[in-house]
Amino acid sequence: MHQTNTFDIPQFDRDAIRRRDPDWWRATAGLDATRILPVWQGNVLVGHNPSSRAIALDGSAPWWREHADWDRSAFLGVQDGTVWGMAALSDAAPMEEHPEIQRQGQFVPLRAAGMVLPPLDAGMVAFARALAWFHDQHRFCGRCGRPTRPAEAGHARTCSDPECGRTVYPRSDPAVIVLIHDDHDRCVLGRGRHLPPGMHSTLAGFVEAGESLETCLRREMKEESGLEIGEITYRHSQPWPFPQSLMVGFHAVATSTDIVIDEVEMEHVAWYERDWLKQQAARTDFDEGEFRLPTRISIARRLIDEWLDAG
Numbered sequence: 606m607h608q609t610n611t612f613d614i615p616q617f618d619r620d621a622i623r624r625r626d627p628d629w630w631r632a633t634a635g636l637d638a639t640r641i642l643p644v645w646q647g648n649v650l651v652g653h654n655p656s657s658r659a660i661a662l663d664g665s666a667p668w669w670r671e672h673a674d675w676d677r678s679a680f681l682g683v684q685d686g687t688v689w690g691m692a693a694l695s696d697a698a699p700m701e702e703h704p705e706i707q708r709q710g711q712f713v714p715l716r717a718a719g720m721v722l723p724p725l726d727a728g729m730v731a732f733a734r735a736l737a738w739f740h741d742q743h744r745f746c747g748r749c750g751r752p753t754r755p756a757e758a759g760h761a762r763t764c765s766d767p768e769c770g771r772t773v774y775p776r777s778d779p780a781v782i783v784l785i786h787d788d789h790d791r792c793v794l795g796r797g798r799h800l801p802p803g804m805h806s807t808l809a810g811f812v813e814a815g816e817s818l819e820t821c822l823r824r825e826m827k828e829e830s831g832l833e834i835g836e837i838t839y840r841h842s843q844p845w846p847f848p849q850s851l852m853v854g855f856h857a858v859a860t861s862t863d864i865v866i867d868e869v870e871m872e873h874v875a876w877y878e879r880d881w882l883k884q885q886a887a888r889t890d891f892d893e894g895e896f897r898l899p900t901r902i903s904i905a906r907r908l909i910d911e912w913l914d915a916g
């Protein structure tokens with residue numbers, strides 16, 4: 606079965622060609638039929654019902670434009686003939702008290718939205734949030750310091766000084782994420798210092814300047830676990846807009862067994878038996894701080910589950 610990671614939406618048509626028309630988005634964003642996904646304080650709007658959907662605003666509703674400069678909106682794409690966009694509402698706007706918001710849903714962190722929304726909705730709000738972050742981070746030119754203006758239907762920002770004219774685009778920072786295993790029935794999991802209590806995950810690290818994925822993988826795994834890596838296999842990737850990562854997932858075979866951890870980054874790294882992990886994977890209730898695997902929205906969990914299922 607074809608499977609994608611949470612937040613990846615290959616079925617969504619980004620229709621990037623339309624971004625070339627400088628006036629099109631501005632004329633389209635305010636139409637009745639256009640659906641606008643709002644982002645506020647980094648959070649996304651989700652319906653009250655537990656079987657929730659992402660909540661979109663009518664493009665013609667005046668109130669979203671009161672709180673979101675056109676400057677901070679973008680065209681997302683087209684789904685079943687409907688045009689979708691996003692708007693980054695002013696952080697200072699009192700959105701929690703807004704009657705339209707209270708009636709329809711609530712703003713929640715993207716992680717929480719990823720746990721409850723259907724896959725298409727989760728991917729669209731993640732895309733919206735990634736662009737909101739981009740507009741927040743690039744209000745001023747990184748070269749000359751002058752204000753920037755949106756371009757390409759909100760997918761770029763260009764310096765307002767024509768002498769400079771520098772244009773920036775949303776970036777994704779690549780990170781490798783790796784399930785290390787031996788040739789038998791053991792794999793390596795660890796606890797980075799940022800993880801919730803009890804959670805054990807695959808090892809990961811950001812690609813540095815001038816580094817390939819495979820060189821990064823061997824370096825990061827050596828730093829975090831002390832292990833030497835032999836054969837590596839690319840599995841799949843996941844957009845991870847917290848705020849702008851791209852997780853590139855691998856399985857890798859260790860050619861050494863002794864673990865030496867980097868205590869600055871890692872609290873604990875160890876080998877785990879497949880049969881024991883299969884029991885943990887089947888559990889749903891945990892005591893505070895008890896061993897647990899990552900949540901099912903993460904590529905880490907999928908990399909682990911694929912290895913568990915393979916033996």
Ligand SMILES: [Zn+2]
Pocket residue numbers: 746747748749750751764765766769770771
């Ligand atoms: Zn500039």
